[in-house]
Amino acid sequence: MTTALYLAHLNPVTNAHVEIIKELKKEADIVKVMPVIFKYDNREINSKSFPFNFETRKKMLESIFGDSIKITDDYAFLAPFKKYLPPLVRRKSWKLRKQILNGVEGDYFSYTGDKAEGYMLKLYRLKPKIGERKSLSAASVKEKLYDSVLGKKSDWKEDVPEQIVTIIEEEWETVEKFANQEDQTTRIVGMKFPKEGYSK
Numbered sequence: 001m002t003t004a005l006y007l008a009h010l011n012p013v014t015n016a017h018v019e020i021i022k023e024l025k026k027e028a029d030i031v032k033v034m035p036v037i038f039k040y041d042n043r044e045i046n047s048k049s050f051p052f053n054f055e056t057r058k059k060m061l062e063s064i065f066g067d068s069i070k071i072t073d074d075y076a077f078l079a080p081f082k083k084y085l086p087p088l089v090r091r092k093s094w095k096l097r098k099q100i101l102n103g104v105e106g107d108y109f110s111y112t113g114d115k116a117e118g119y120m121l122k123l124y125r126l127k128p129k130i131g132e133r134k135s136l137s138a139a140s141v142k143e144k145l146y147d148s149v150l151g152k153k154s155d156w157k158e159d160v161p162e163q164i165v166t167i168i169e170e171e172w173e174t175v176e177k178f179a180n181q182e183d184q185t186t187r188i189v190g191m192k193f194p195k196e197g198y199s200k
Helices: 015-027 054-065 091-100 115-123 138-149 162-170 172-179
Strands: 002-008 030-035 037-040 076-078 107-112 128-130 185-188 191-194
Touching (some): 015 054, 030 054, 054 162, 115 128, 138 172, 162 172
Parallel strands (some): 037 076
Antiparallel strands (some): 185 191
8 A cells, every 4th residue: 555645835726736736746645735834833834835725625636536536634734843953963853854744654755856855855755756847936926916817918727627716716815915015924944824923
């Protein structure tokens, strides 16, 4: 029994994410998909970089894959986020590894399209398999969504599956909410963290 672990922002789920998950389903018996969550006092932090909450991203994944994949909230950072850094040294970062492997039995591997992330996954003994980085990124889709709110020409619907277009349109108020805001994230060791909750 082999489990593929896919840790990603998935904010929103794009055609590239769907392609990756389909590939993982061919290589593993179980695919465990973990959309990243940042929590502050049991409240999920959403921002311009992370507009859609976990439940919406789970709904996006289920609209494509139903129950053929396992979707969990095990990839969750709890504020203050600085306590996870530096990686390897901090106990909280090893606790996160334990969460990620929650319920995983038998052999497993993790997937990433990013070499730097692959190095980190290797340090945490998560057996990374580094795939080819897809040209389509969730960040570029978000920009197109925000462009659409601001009245600019946007072809974002071409970058996400039809089912997810419907979910995004249902959540359009979320897109509108963050379109004019400044990005409230900070990048540390190649990873984005919300500024809110970084240091309590």
